[in-house]
Amino acid sequence: MAVLETIKNFFTPTGFAEPEVIVPAPLCEYEIRPLTLDQLPDVLRLNIRCFRNGDNYTKYTFEYLLNEAKTLSYRVVTPQDELVGFAFVMVNESNAAHLTTIGVAPEHRQRNLAARLLSHIEDALRKREVGTIMLEVRVGNTIAQNLYRRADYTVVQRIAKYYNNGEDCFLMMKSLY
Ligand SMILES: CC(C)(COP(=O)(O)OP(=O)(O)OC[C@H]1O[C@@H](n2cnc3c(N)ncnc32)[C@H](O)[C@@H]1OP(=O)(O)O)[C@@H](O)C(=O)NCCC(=O)NCCS
Numbered sequence: 001m002a003v004l005e006t007i008k009n010f011f012t013p014t015g016f017a018e019p020e021v022i023v024p025a026p027l028c029e030y031e032i033r034p035l036t037l038d039q040l041p042d043v044l045r046l047n048i049r050c051f052r053n054g055d056n057y058t059k060y061t062f063e064y065l066l067n068e069a070k071t072l073s074y075r076v077v078t079p080q081d082e083l084v085g086f087a088f089v090m091v092n093e094s095n096a097a098h099l100t101t102i103g104v105a106p107e108h109r110q111r112n113l114a115a116r117l118l119s120h121i122e123d124a125l126r127k128r129e130v131g132t133i134m135l136e137v138r139v140g141n142t143i144a145q146n147l148y149r150r151a152d153y154t155v156v157q158r159i160a161k162y163y164n165n166g167e168d169c170f171l172m173m174k175s176l177y
Helices: 005-010 037-050 059-067 113-127 142-150
Strands: 031-034 071-077 083-091 096-104 132-138 154-159 169-175
Touching: 031 113, 037 059, 037 083, 037 096, 059 071, 071 096, 071 113, 083 113, 096 113, 113 132, 113 142, 132 142, 142 169
Parallel strands: 096 132
Antiparallel strands: 031 071, 071 083, 083 096, 132 169, 154 169
16 A cells, blocks of 8 residues: 555565564454654564555654645554554545555454554544545555455555566545445
């Protein structure tokens, strides 16, 4: 996903080469809360773990998003207030929303957290009378596509060579009414 591709390309993305060993975290009750600049260091750490292919946004992009009045941002936290998920959405001049990024810590995945984040965002957008949400996803990112399809997003277009490495993206949309 790379709605802020222009901004992102301005900075050097960070990718990881070493594989990470994932041990599932103990089960717990999670909460979704607003995400603010105070959580920037935690978001940066989690972002790098979620986007090991180099798709992670830089500190400057997150600062921009967190300072932008048209951005809604949420975090998933454990009872110990550990940040284990995040999502950012921007609302444009036409009052349509764009999911800019979403990620869940590997050891907390497949616990419905991303689906809950999406649902939370969609409720917040409906309250603001935003009628449409869209996003881009790599054609190779079938896990994220499953998440979005399961949440009733539909592929409306395939955009050729959308990403720096030449990979295409699917543009997906959902009507919120
Ligand atoms: C994509 C991502 C956010 C999903 O987070 P998650 O909390 O594990 O997802 P959920 O548990 O809410 O799963 C919701 C749906 O997504 C799909 N899904 C999630 N993990 C999957 C997996 N490993 N394999 C296949 N489908 C999967 C399923 O359809 C699932 O619904 P189901 O459990 O009813 O089958 C997470 O894998 C991630 O952070 N990936 C790296 C960052 C990324 O790719 N972000 C999206 C960029 S466009």
